[in-house]
Amino acid sequence: MKIAVILLCCAVTLTWGVAVKQNRKFPDDFIFGTSTASYQIEGGWNEGGKSENIWDYLTHTNAAAIEDQSSGDIACDSYHKYERDVEMMRELGIDSYRFSMAWSRILPNGFADYVNEEGVAYYNKLIDEILKYNIEPMVTLYHWDLPQKLQEMGGWLNPLIADWFADYARVVFDRFGDRVKYFITFNEGAQICYEGYDSVTKAPRLNMSGIGEYICAKNLALAHAKAYHIYNDDFKPTQGGLCGYTIAAGSNVPLTNSEEDAYAAELVNQLQWGLYTDPIFSKDGGFPKELFELVAKKSAAQGYPRSRLTDFTEEEKAYIRGTSDFFGVNHYTGGLVSASLYTPSSVVPSPKDDIEVGQMALDEWPQGASFWLKQMPNSIYIVLKNIQKRYGDVPIYITENGWSTHEGIEDEGRIAYYRAALESALDALDEGINLKGYYAWSLMDNFEWMAGYTERFGLYEVNFEDPERTRTPRKSAFIYKQIIKTRTIDHEYEPESYVMTIDEGH
Numbered sequence: 001m002k003i004a005v006i007l008l009c010c011a012v013t014l015t016w017g018v019a020v021k022q023n024r025k026f027p028d029d030f031i032f033g034t035s036t037a038s039y040q041i042e043g044g045w046n047e048g049g050k051s052e053n054i055w056d057y058l059t060h061t062n063a064a065a066i067e068d069q070s071s072g073d074i075a076c077d078s079y080h081k082y083e084r085d086v087e088m089m090r091e092l093g094i095d096s097y098r099f100s101m102a103w104s105r106i107l108p109n110g111f112a113d114y115v116n117e118e119g120v121a122y123y124n125k126l127i128d129e130i131l132k133y134n135i136e137p138m139v140t141l142y143h144w145d146l147p148q149k150l151q152e153m154g155g156w157l158n159p160l161i162a163d164w165f166a167d168y169a170r171v172v173f174d175r176f177g178d179r180v181k182y183f184i185t186f187n188e189g190a191q192i193c194y195e196g197y198d199s200v201t202k203a204p205r206l207n208m209s210g211i212g213e214y215i216c217a218k219n220l221a222l223a224h225a226k227a228y229h230i231y232n233d234d235f236k237p238t239q240g241g242l243c244g245y246t247i248a249a250g251s252n253v254p255l256t257n258s259e260e261d262a263y264a265a266e267l268v269n270q271l272q273w274g275l276y277t278d279p280i281f282s283k284d285g286g287f288p289k290e291l292f293e294l295v296a297k298k299s300a301a302q303g304y305p306r307s308r309l310t311d312f313t314e315e316e317k318a319y320i321r322g323t324s325d326f327f328g329v330n331h332y333t334g335g336l337v338s339a340s341l342y343t344p345s346s347v348v349p350s351p352k353d354d355i356e357v358g359q360m361a362l363d364e365w366p367q368g369a370s371f372w373l374k375q376m377p378n379s380i381y382i383v384l385k386n387i388q389k390r391y392g393d394v395p396i397y398i399t400e401n402g403w404s405t406h407e408g409i410e411d412e413g414r415i416a417y418y419r420a421a422l423e424s425a426l427d428a429l430d431e432g433i434n435l436k437g438y439y440a441w442s443l444m445d446n447f448e449w450m451a452g453y454t455e456r457f458g459l460y461e462v463n464f465e466d467p468e469r470t471r472t473p474r475k476s477a478f479i480y481k482q483i484i485k486t487r488t489i490d491h492e493y494e495p496e497s498y499v500m501t502i503d504e505g506h
């Protein structure tokens with residue numbers, strides 16, 4: 001443990017050494033953006049023909065599950081205020097805006113038998129408004145808001161959902177692909193599967209510990225591949241865009257330089273994201289080998305007649321392998337990893353119990369407003385290196401990265417976080433990592449899932465008490481704007497005033 005701390009300190013010193021490197025610039029074609037998600041910002045939960053999704057259902061039937069008993073019924077009201085959102089994008093000068101579409105707004109039945117033209121019209125208006133100002137839309141097809149009707153049929157545990165999702169994807173490509181050139185099928189497999197179907201965390205909050213995540217992971221991979229093949233075969237030849245996949249990855253660093261801790265960090269990477277991305281990006285396809293073998297071994301010892309993680313057929317492996325044009329990574333935090341830090345799960349079986357590894361953060365790392373969010377030094381560099389090591393020179397987009405505070409315009413913590421994160425991204429670019437873009441989470445405060453409105457991630461503060469949902473730029477918005485404009489990180493830069501304007505050409 002001492003060794004790791006010493007090593008880490010050296011890395012930090014080194015990182016800070018690199019951080020003060022002068023005259024570093026992001027490439028001219030590097031994409032700077034911001035991210036949001038439909039349920040977190042749109043509101044209009046029952047307007048314009050939209051049906052109920054699993055977050056509507058959860059917040060309406062179990063308000064106590066959300067820290068402040070709130071919901072996304074109105075959220076930022078972007079359903080009505082999207083023009084102001086685009087104005088904010090112009091103020092910041094971003095190159096691209098990542099947002100998600102609500103399946104239940106486009107296909108209220110969940111199935112593609114009926115397309116809700118009012119829902120399609122909403123996204124058309126948003127896309128056209130974005131494009132009017134030369135901002136590139138990046139569309140996530142699924143950011144956690146499954147139509148409730150499909151959940152009642154098993155949701156991501158029902159293998160038929162791969163076809164239901166593929167049908168939805170076809171509608172999205174068909175209706176929007178003439179203007180949208182970046183599609184992401186899924187936001188964060190582990191959060192959909194582990195948090196939704198395994199650990200009673202996020203909607204639909206099912207408790208199928210040690211089983212739910214693995215069933216869901218397999219269905220998700222097949223759903224993604226089907227959607228990708230549809231895009232690749234039927235739309236890409238005429239539309240010419242890209243279709244990718246996004247996971248959440250932490251920077252998982254071995255606690256010591258022992259082989260055991262290196263193996264522990266590998267297992268965490270396999271469970272946290274390799275379970276979702278190895279089938280798509282690895283050379284041989286299929287689930288990560290060590291994780292797959294561990295689950296099989298544990299399942300047998302627990303008396304299961306077959307592994308809780310069911311393998312793909314060889315045909316399925318080949319069908320899924322290679323189905324992504326880029327690697328999307330949401331990155332927030334990291335930790336030191338070791339089997340010696342494992343505390344036995346209270347629930348067995350569980351994915352965490354399958355790998356028997358624990359994690360820790362250091363006290364000196366700054367703490368965000370979210371309990372899980374610590375600012376680990378050089379975190380982005382570490383995670384990008386891990387991805388490159390695993391999958392080679394795949395083009396990478398950081399599709400989310402951000403810091404939570406409480407209310408207030410003065411957000412020095414967020415500024416320090418973004419500056420450090422972007423220095424770390426520059427370190428990665430210096431080493432030739434194929435990083436194409438960076439999307440700050442988030443354009444504005446929004447419904448932060450189980451934390452409701454108690455944690456704020458926005459470059460713009462949103463007043464949720466005000467029916468107008470007024471948006472006000474935080475200090476960090478001015479800093480991010482300056483970074484985008486100059487393509488450099490000036491650590492001394494202070495905004496002259498907090499009056500936001502739109503620069504010429506935006």
Ligand SMILES: C[C@H]1O[C@@H](Oc2ccc([N+](=O)[O-])cc2)[C@H](O)[C@@H](O)[C@H]1O
Pocket residue numbers: 037040187188191248249250330332333372400441448449457
């Ligand atoms: C704040 C945003 O959080 C995103 O999700 C994750 C997932 C995993 C981690 N992690 O540290 O392991 C952090 C954030 C989510 O995609 C987005 O919607 C926001 O809520």
